[in-house]
Amino acid sequence: EPEVTQTPSHQVTQMGQEVILRCVPISNHLYFYWYRQILGQKVEFLVSFYNNEISEKSEIFDDQFSVERPDGSNFTLKIRSTKLEDSAMYFCASSPRLWEQFFGPGTRLTVL
Amino acid sequence: AQKITQTQPGMFVQEKEAVTLDCTYDTSDQSYGLFWYKQPSSGEMIFLIYQGSYDEQNATEGRYSLNFQKARKSANLVISASQLGDSAMYFCAMKKEYGNKLVFGAGTILRVKS
Numbered sequence: 598e599p600e601v602t603q604t605p606s607h608q609v610t611q612m613g614q615e616v617i618l619r620c621v622p623i624s625n626h627l628y629f630y631w632y633r634q635i636l637g638q639k640v641e642f643l644v645s646f647y648n649n650e651i652s653e654k655s656e657i658f659d660d661q662f663s664v665e666r667p668d669g670s671n672f673t674l675k676i677r678s679t680k681l682e683d684s685a686m687y688f689c690a691s692s693p694r695l696w697e698q699f700f701g702p703g704t705r706l707t708v709l
Numbered sequence: 710a711q712k713i714t715q716t717q718p719g720m721f722v723q724e725k726e727a728v729t730l731d732c733t734y735d736t737s738d739q740s741y742g743l744f745w746y747k748q749p750s751s752g753e754m755i756f757l758i759y760q761g762s763y764d765e766q767n768a769t770e771g772r773y774s775l776n777f778q779k780a781r782k783s784a785n786l787v788i789s790a791s792q793l794g795d796s797a798m799y800f801c802a803m804k805k806e807y808g809n810k811l812v813f814g815a816g817t818i819l820r821v822k823s
Binding site: 628630632639640641642645647652653655686688690695696697698699700701702703705 | 742744746751752753754755756759800802806807808809810811812813814815816
């Protein structure tokens, strides 16, 4: 069964460094998303992406975040200058339509 | 604005018994969807089931069913014949019909006892 994949599974970085989180959505899906979950807290929406552009973003998704679909398969989230409070699990999700979303296994980001 | 409330921080159930996880929601939208996800200790988010606001029948997927009561704005998850592997965090979520973002509740930790 096709699934969303994410790399790396765990990323450790120093405060102020740039990180790129990578995702390969399910191949025939059209809608892509990033969410984050700070340890012990709710899952929060960051951004959605459709037709090569951002379709919606939350107030969390400020200028230090960006997303890109550099080719036909990858979908990336870049954090330009990481802060301690960016430490979280980051989930990529994809969907074939604007309904159920399928999540990847997540990337645990630790900012030191 | 949409809001999901899960009032049970934790639940225990005996193996092979049924369990209901509560979810209430608040929205001013007329058309929306309600979703349940399972998050095992390994951390991934597994989609379980969804219900559209205009669906008259309650959704079912194997041992999972969604008890949808629109007037009460509740969308409870019922797991029948609980298994040890059902032990996990369960999140209720909702979104507008043509919206992008899922809004999640705080989750309920379910522990299945043998």
